[in-house]
Amino acid sequence: MRRRKLWTVIVLSVFSILFLYPLLWLISSSFKPNADIFSSISLWPREFVWDAYARGWQGVGRTNFSTFFGNTLLLVIPVVVLTAASSLLVAYGFARFKFRGKGLLFTLMISTLMLPDAVIMIPRYLLFKEFNWLNTYLPFYVPALLAVNAFFVFLLVQFLRGIPRDLDEAAVIDGCNSFGILVRVLIPLAAPALVSVCIFQFIWTWNEFFTALIYINSVSKYTVALGLRMVLDNEGAVNWNQVMAMSVVTILPCIAVFFMAQKYFVEGIATTGLKG
Numbered sequence: 001m002r003r004r005k006l007w008t009v010i011v012l013s014v015f016s017i018l019f020l021y022p023l024l025w026l027i028s029s030s031f032k033p034n035a036d037i038f039s040s041i042s043l044w045p046r047e048f049v050w051d052a053y054a055r056g057w058q059g060v061g062r063t064n065f066s067t068f069f070g071n072t073l074l075l076v077i078p079v080v081v082l083t084a085a086s087s088l089l090v091a092y093g094f095a096r097f098k099f100r101g102k103g104l105l106f107t108l109m110i111s112t113l114m115l116p117d118a119v120i121m122i123p124r125y126l127l128f129k130e131f132n133w134l135n136t137y138l139p140f141y142v143p144a145l146l147a148v149n150a151f152f153v154f155l156l157v158q159f160l161r162g163i164p165r166d167l168d169e170a171a172v173i174d175g176c177n178s179f180g181i182l183v184r185v186l187i188p189l190a191a192p193a194l195v196s197v198c199i200f201q202f203i204w205t206w207n208e209f210f211t212a213l214i215y216i217n218s219v220s221k222y223t224v225a226l227g228l229r230m231v232l233d234n235e236g237a238v239n240w241n242q243v244m245a246m247s248v249v250t251i252l253p254c255i256a257v258f259f260m261a262q263k264y265f266v267e268g269i270a271t272t273g274l275k276g
Helices: 003-031 053-058 064-094 102-114 118-131 138-145 150-161 166-173 178-189 191-206 210-214 223-231 241-259 262-274
Strands: none
Touching: 003 178, 003 241, 053 064, 053 241, 064 102, 064 178, 064 191, 064 223, 102 150, 118 138, 118 210, 138 210, 150 178, 150 191, 166 178, 178 191, 178 241, 191 262, 210 223, 223 241, 241 262
């Protein structure tokens, strides 16, 4: 038994090192001279460069990373809030109400998960172009408001179905209407699933590159992902240590959000898998 446990620890440790090495290499490279970054796989710099973060933060031209981070927050926060609210309302309807065509609508919604982004990319672009939404954040806000992500709706539906209906009936006796049941009973109990939705949406939107590249063309509205790409597209030699430094700064919010909400995230995913 102890030998099996020892082997389990060894295997997990090896995989942990394999997964952590790229992140550690990224952090290490932000303190290396450009000439040493790709010439050695060592994590310890032969010579430390301390100004990569300050120089990298200056960005390119007149736009620095303060602008990029501000734009990213302006994009991410509303999208996360709108996604969580709209997905919860749609999931509440599927999980608690009976109406004609409910099964068909739910099946159609789930079937959208099988559509690759490449199929809907051009029609979606043409639609937003007709609405004059290009070079704005509306192509992100409006879909979030309309709960277009079927994965989040499905996740919340499965969680809400696992909450006993007796609680709804008790709330009705206490004078709650449908909205009151949602706010006072279901939302507190569904907090782990909601946190999971928010974490997923935060990380996906924060790291979004291709969609942002399609819809946003003004440098003053670029997100951090586009800002990093603009640094790479800059004419002349690329200061890779500055790119690595800004990459480290870029991933810090995602890591911080995950660890702060890790307890609820794990509980939400694990519990949702058991419900239904």
